[in-house]
Amino acid sequence: MTQHPFIPLDEPLLGGNERKYLNQCIDTNWISWQGEFGGRLEKAMAGYCETKHALAIVNGTYALVLALQALGVGPDDEVICPTLTMSATAFAATTVGAKVVWVDNAPHSLTLDPADVARKITAKTKAVLAVHLYGRAADMERLLAVTKPKNIPVIEDVAEGFAAKTSGRRVGGWGTIACHSFHNKILASGEGGAVTLNDDRLAAKLNELRTPPPDNAGGTVIALNNRMSNLAAAVALAQLERVDELVETRRKVAKLYDQYFAGVPGLETFKERDNEWCVFWRYQIALTPGHPLTNKELVARLRKHNIESRPIFTLMSDHPYYKPLSSGEYPNARLVSEQSLDLPSSPRLTPEQIERVAKTVIECVANKR
């Protein structure tokens, strides 16, 4: 078998001002959080998400932890979270001592079902985590119709969905607080994160929570250092300057895959909802139920052809920490999780590489490879 060059799942595309801004950090000797790029990034993030405030945070995980802390979530509180998500979403709620209450996905979807959120709300619900998973936008309009009348704050987890839209508006400005990650996501700065929000009081609280008091004086909270370095902010800003181009490239990759996979027996793709505009941080396919191959077997076959892919997340309610604590059923999320896989989705992919991935997938699914 001829061995073709390796195609990775994802790679950052660093072709803008990243190097120039990093050189500026080094030339000016400002590499820690005090440099100019943190503030510039925050202004640009608030502008892009159309919020009053943005604060750069060390990473997306701690953006979530601080958001929950700022909202006063703690022991005895319940936090609603989709079971299909990356671990950090749920772990953040557990880290502040709250009980995680799982919700299912909407049918044939990668994001949460607002109707299931409505069923899971109790007097103890202190927040809902709305995850824009894999570059798909959760249906914020339907979700807020459930949470707003009950005054329940929604925290958007935008880690994988930056720049996606729902009901014509970008994610990151719908919820009470939105949490962002720059770890090889739509924007890539190595590590990094941010929160975006409109509420002045919460913004001041979040600032207090990310900043240890200088000389140990002042402040009213236990504040660990959760700031982002000037170096990471410099790279994130350069990425944000060209985000629309990065996202359009990802959408073109997805469109090409859609064309190759249309009508292929044994395979399904995930369509955008009518009110949704996806950014395809990862492109997924699903094997039809009953297909003789599992998603893990397909991943192994593609690996033999030097193509990296990955089964999508397993359900967090099945994680060994949470499993003994919950007994619910999440049929929509389970079906998607068991049948689906991520294909290479980098904005660096060439049309030839996309063709090679798609044709290899189609032949593997037809059991010809």
Ligand SMILES: Cc1ncc(COP(=O)(O)O)c(C=O)c1O
């Ligand atoms: C959905 C989701 N939330 C939160 C995070 C955490 O972000 P970070 O890796 O920046 O801590 C990630 C990271 O992969 C994620 O995918």
